[in-house]
Amino acid sequence: MPVIEHADAPLQPFPGGATYRTLVGDDEGSTPVRIGIQTSPPGYATPEHSHPYVEILTILDGTGEAWMDGAEGVIPLRAGMTLVLPADVAHGFRVTGHAPLVTYGVHSSPHRIVEVRRRPVVTEAMLEAFGAGWNRHDVDFLMTFMSDDPVFEVTAGPEACGRRYTGRERVRHAFARVFEIFPDAHFGDARHFVSGDRGVSEWFFTGTRADSGAKLEVTGCDVFTFRDGKIAVKNSYFKNRI
Numbered sequence: 001m002p003v004i005e006h007a008d009a010p011l012q013p014f015p016g017g018a019t020y021r022t023l024v025g026d027d028e029g030s031t032p033v034r035i036g037i038q039t040s041p042p043g044y045a046t047p048e049h050s051h052p053y054v055e056i057l058t059i060l061d062g063t064g065e066a067w068m069d070g071a072e073g074v075i076p077l078r079a080g081m082t083l084v085l086p087a088d089v090a091h092g093f094r095v096t097g098h099a100p101l102v103t104y105g106v107h108s109s110p111h112r113i114v115e116v117r118r119r120p121v122v123t124e125a126m127l128e129a130f131g132a133g134w135n136r137h138d139v140d141f142l143m144t145f146m147s148d149d150p151v152f153e154v155t156a157g158p159e160a161c162g163r164r165y166t167g168r169e170r171v172r173h174a175f176a177r178v179f180e181i182f183p184d185a186h187f188g189d190a191r192h193f194v195s196g197d198r199g200v201s202e203w204f205f206t207g208t209r210a211d212s213g214a215k216l217e218v219t220g221c222d223v224f225t226f227r228d229g230k231i232a233v234k235n236s237y238f239k240n241r242i
Contacts, residue, residue: 021036022036032110035106048229052087054085061079061099068091151232155220
């Protein structure tokens with residue numbers, strides 16, 4: 001009976017910093033299935049993709065979030081669970097923790113076939129995952145959704161747009177500043193809509209100002225512009241209670 005030592009299996013680098021070890025199978029398709037272990041670093045996200053066969057994915061270590069066409073919301077990933085992904089259904093996952101996500105994948109095919117959407121798109125499930133990151137106050141995770149040159153227009157400020165932050169460092173600082181001002185910030189009852197390269201998230205915001213203790217409860221929304229599967233512009237609005 002063949003025995004495979006995982007450490008002896010060749011390590012294949014993936015774009016974005018992940019690595020993959022093929023345990024069963026080869027390029028010639030000499031086995032009925034392909035099996036491998038993928039290790040994905042913090043902040044990693046797969047492109048939306050599908051396979052022309054069933055994929056079985058078991059989480060060995062770490063945490064993440066998965067989404068799949070036709071499924072409502074995101075699926076929290078943790079060690080000790082298995083996903084059965086149907087053939088020809090687009091899906092993807094992100095690493096949410098500060099440790100690598102390790103997955104054991106079984107491809108029910110002699111060849112590992114990955115069909116990536118040619119033009120990456122943002123989905124409602126991805127916006128839900130983005131919103132979950134806001135409720136965790138996880139700035140590193142939030143930045144994995146943003147483009148290389150993002151724009152964040154906040155709800156108030158001296159300009160007609162409120163105040164505009166441009167570039168990844170300024171946007172990161174502005175995101176972190178939200179949690180400094182409202183340490184208990186929470187965006188509840190969220191609803192998300194996507195149409196092409198535009199999208200909207202509606203939510204009910206609650207938070208307590210750190211400086212005064214004043215509580216804020218207000219409905220609001222984000223109006224998004226997408227580019228290449230990332231958020232290029234996040235334009236935020238609050239109702240003004242008087």
